[in-house]
Amino acid sequence: MEWRLGEIGLDLASPVAAGIVNVTVDSMFEGARSGTPERAVTDGLRLVEAGFDMLDVGAVAARSGPPVGVEDECAALLPAIEGMAATGVPVSADTFVVETARRVWG
Numbered sequence: 380m381e382w383r384l385g386e387i388g389l390d391l392a393s394p395v396a397a398g399i400v401n402v403t404v405d406s407m408f409e410g411a412r413s414g415t416p417e418r419a420v421t422d423g424l425r426l427v428e429a430g431f432d433m434l435d436v437g438a439v440a441a442r443s444g445p446p447v448g449v450e451d452e453c454a455a456l457l458p459a460i461e462g463m464a465a466t467g468v469p470v471s472a473d474t475f476v477v478e479t480a481r482r483v484w485g
Contacts, residue, residue: 380392387467389432389469395432395433396433397431397433397434397471398423398431398433398434398435400426400459400463401413401437402414402415402416402419402436402438402456402459403437403439413459416459417462419462420458420459423459423466423470427467427468431468432469433469434463434471435473436471436472436473437456437474438452438453438456438459439452441473449479449482452474452476453479453482456472456479457482460472472484
């Protein structure tokens with residue numbers, strides 16, 4: 380079985396490893412905190428070099444705390460995803476907000 384993501388496909392016959400990149404400073408996992416989109420791209424490239432099959436990128440910590448508006452989430456998420464798209468591996472957007480997802484994949 381293959382998962383098609385535009386021009387890129389992932390063979391799901393074997394396990395797929397997803398590297399997690401959070402464009403936040405308050406992620407619950409300290410090792411995945413990339414405070415800026417530029418740092419997130421660098422971190423994503425390192426994960427691909429380490430052998431991860433895809434990248435999952437988020438810009439809101441998945442915990443209770445102050446809400447993050449769509450504009451702020453997109454300002455962090457969009458440039459990070461655009462930079463990681465050049466890696467050639469699939470990149471997913473981790474968001475709870477429909478408007479953010481529409482802007483990312485618009």
